[in-house]
Amino acid sequence: MILRSLLCLCCAMPAWADTVVPTRTIRAEAIILETDVTLVENNQTAGYVRLPDVVGQEARVVLYPGRPIGIDDIGPPAIVTRNQLVRVVFQAHGLEILTEGRALERGAAGDRVRIMNLSSRTTLFGQVEPDGSIQVSR
Structure with a gap:
């Protein structure tokens, strides 16, 4: 007890x-x-x-x-800051499109951030890569 x-x-x-x-x-x-x-x-x-x-x-x-x-x-430390000009990469089925965009929010490697394509003024979502570029997926 x-x-x-x-x-x-x-x-x-x-x-x-x-x-x-x-x-x-x-x-x-x-x-x-x-x-x-x-x-x-x-x-x-x-x-x-x-x-x-x-x-x-x-x-x-x-x-x-x-x-x-x-x-x-x-x-993790942010690689991309808000309003920073970034390289935007789109790859699909052997096609690769590179353009310039503006980050609309901060992000570390692997984060999903909003960006604006400077050519078309379209808002996209993409993943921040370790080199500071943004990989856009469908």
Whole structure:
């Protein structure tokens, strides 16, 4: 009986683990450096627990000192910025069309963004490639 009550007591206690928190205020769209974050003991379940997972990422929202960094608070750095001129590529059935467009939103490699074809003024959707071009699909 005593063993059962001790077991229930241990299960009810929150688990403490290391959590990544900022050491200073980090503005949105800033790249996170090694000196910007540290590990602290915390009982939060959501958030990062390893510094390498956070360093080099871009803040999507303002990050405040001492608060755990949530999974959706950061992401890969943007390659394409809003209003930037980009190369637009369309490939299908051996046909390749290259043109110039204007990015209508920010995006990192792999993100789906809206672009405007400068020739036709048509709004398209495409995927940001690692080289900064936009791959348009049907």
